[in-house]
Amino acid sequence: MKIQHKITAISSFLFGIVFLVTSVIIYMAFYQSSKNIFFQELSRTAKISAMFYLERDELSQKGFQPIQDAFYNLSTDEQVSIFDENGKIAFNTKHQQGDWSGKLNATKEQGSINFRENDTYYHGLYYKDNQGDFVVVVKATNPFIQSQKKKLLIILIISFCIGMFVLILLTSWLSKLAYKPVRNIIRQVNTLNLNKTPLQLSYENSHDELEELFEAFNSLLNEIEATYSQQKNFVDFSSHELKTPLASIINQLEISLQRKRTQEDYIKTNKIVLQDAQQLQAILENLLVLSSLNRTVKTKQNIRIDEVIWSVIEKLSIYYPSELFKVDLNISPENFELLILKGNEALLYMAFYNIIENAVKFSEEKPVNIQLFQHQSQLHINVIDKGIGIEPEDLMKINQPFYRANNALAFKGSGLGMSIALKIFQLHDIQHSIKSIPRKQTQISLTFPNIIKKD
Numbered sequence: 319m320k321i322q323h324k325i326t327a328i329s330s331f332l333f334g335i336v337f338l339v340t341s342v343i344i345y346m347a348f349y350q351s352s353k354n355i356f357f358q359e360l361s362r363t364a365k366i367s368a369m370f371y372l373e374r375d376e377l378s379q380k381g382f383q384p385i386q387d388a389f390y391n392l393s394t395d396e397q398v399s400i401f402d403e404n405g406k407i408a409f410n411t412k413h414q415q416g417d418w419s420g421k422l423n424a425t426k427e428q429g430s431i432n433f434r435e436n437d438t439y440y441h442g443l444y445y446k447d448n449q450g451d452f453v454v455v456v457k458a459t460n461p462f463i464q465s466q467k468k469k470l471l472i473i474l475i476i477s478f479c480i481g482m483f484v485l486i487l488l489t490s491w492l493s494k495l496a497y498k499p500v501r502n503i504i505r506q507v508n509t510l511n512l513n514k515t516p517l518q519l520s521y522e523n524s525h526d527e528l529e530e531l532f533e534a535f536n537s538l539l540n541e542i543e544a545t546y547s548q549q550k551n552f553v554d555f556s557s558h559e560l561k562t563p564l565a566s567i568i569n570q571l572e573i574s575l576q577r578k579r580t581q582e583d584y585i586k587t588n589k590i591v592l593q594d595a596q597q598l599q600a601i602l603e604n605l606l607v608l609s610s611l612n613r614t615v616k617t618k619q620n621i622r623i624d625e626v627i628w629s630v631i632e633k634l635s636i637y638y639p640s641e642l643f644k645v646d647l648n649i650s651p652e653n654f655e656l657l658i659l660k661g662n663e664a665l666l667y668m669a670f671y672n673i674i675e676n677a678v679k680f681s682e683e684k685p686v687n688i689q690l691f692q693h694q695s696q697l698h699i700n701v702i703d704k705g706i707g708i709e710p711e712d713l714m715k716i717n718q719p720f721y722r723a724n725n726a727l728a729f730k731g732s733g734l735g736m737s738i739a740l741k742i743f744q745l746h747d748i749q750h751s752i753k754s755i756p757r758k759q760t761q762i763s764l765t766f767p768n769i770i771k772k773d
Contacts (some may be wrong), residue, residue, distance in 0.1 A: 325493040330486050337481055341474040348470055352463045353439070357432045360396065360441035364430075364454040367398040368445040371409045372452060396458040403451045422453045437464060499528050503535070510539075517543040566594045621663045623697065623766070624690060630671045631688075638678050641685070648691040656697040657690075659766060661746045669742035672735035673701055673762055680760070681705035697766040708754035716740075716752060 370389040374382060392398075400409035405422055425431050425442035433440050443454040499522065506519045517539045519532055574587045624647060631643045649656060659666075677686045681703040689700040708716065716736055743750050747767045754760040 326486060326489045329489045330482060333485050334482055337478055341478060345470060345474060349463075349467060352466065353434075356439055356460050356463060357441055360439060360456045360458060361430065361443065363392055363396050363398065364441055364443040364456045366392065367456065368400065368443065368452065368454045371400055372445065372447040372449060376448070393458070396456055399455045399457070401453045401455065408452060418455065421455070425453050426451070503532060564598065567591050570594075618660050618662055620658055620660055621666065623657050623659055623666075623699070626663065626667050627670055627674075627688060629667060630674050633671065634675055634678060642678050642681070642683070644685050644687045646687065646689045648689065649697075653692055656692055656695070656766075659746065665742045666746065669739040672739040676735060677701050677703035677705070677760070677762075696768045699764040699766075701762045702759060704759050707756040707758055707760055708752070709756050713752060713754055
């Protein structure tokens, strides 16, 4: 059963139960109220009858006249019997049959009683007079109550049927309307294609739980799209980039096996093969890092950006002179909290290592300036080198994996370092910009988020 049908069925069932209970309460309240009113009428009749029979000798004709008029105006459907203290009938509008001893005793004990037998109503009144103690019993049927009960029952049944019919229609329409965004999303999900981008669902802003669900689903689709793109790029990049070192290794080995060579030739061949194998290993490691960025960035902790940079410089100082690294920390101690970022330390270390290594590698032994400063409550970092620079047409493609500018082909590298670094910065909400003047300088500017999260 579909959810909208379940909503209709459950809502209708609950309303039916509520309406049924309400109808029973209304019916019982009406019936009880009608009985009380009728018993009050019987009580009035009993008092008038007692006064008419027992007070005649104590009142003047003028004082007795209103009682007499009231008695003669009583309903003819009401039967009055007055019993003396011995239980014998002293006055009777109509002969009463049966044993009344139990009811008479109860009336004497309680002063007055109301009771009903089938559709006949009785009221007993204990009346003390100078002539003795008497019990007045009034008996009557009330066809009006019975007819009103039937009419009310019919009205409630008809109202229940009409109400249920209208409710089912309204609930079905409302559930269909409420479920419309879900059906829309289902249609979109059924037509999703991983080869088409963007992989997103469109929906109206409803500011409710459904919008939160769709946002979460779109977030999941973003991860799926990124993962699929990385897997596809991994296959494309690996098939393209691994071909060159593998072909070189195969070629060197084939040449070395064609004829006997001297030990020097074998050493030379082994060095070439080793270099190609090392290049192959570096490409594979970078590909693996690139394919797992979205998963590893979820592991975050508070880290100091300046400490990461000093660690990178310490590592690079093994391969490059330490005097090539110029660090300018222009942040006052009271604002050192700007240096704290919640992120993945290993990935940020890799990103800074790649951009600083590129800077010093292409600087042609000129100093690399690393500036850390504050602007509008945000941390900014500039990495500036005075090296070969980047041509404008190459700058547009710098974030593409394996892309290498023409003026960088003479330098060792795979073309993955910068694309990995920029991807890591993007995953940490670090904005970047690159400006370059060919054969003069290149500047990478980083702007960190201004939301500082602490444990």
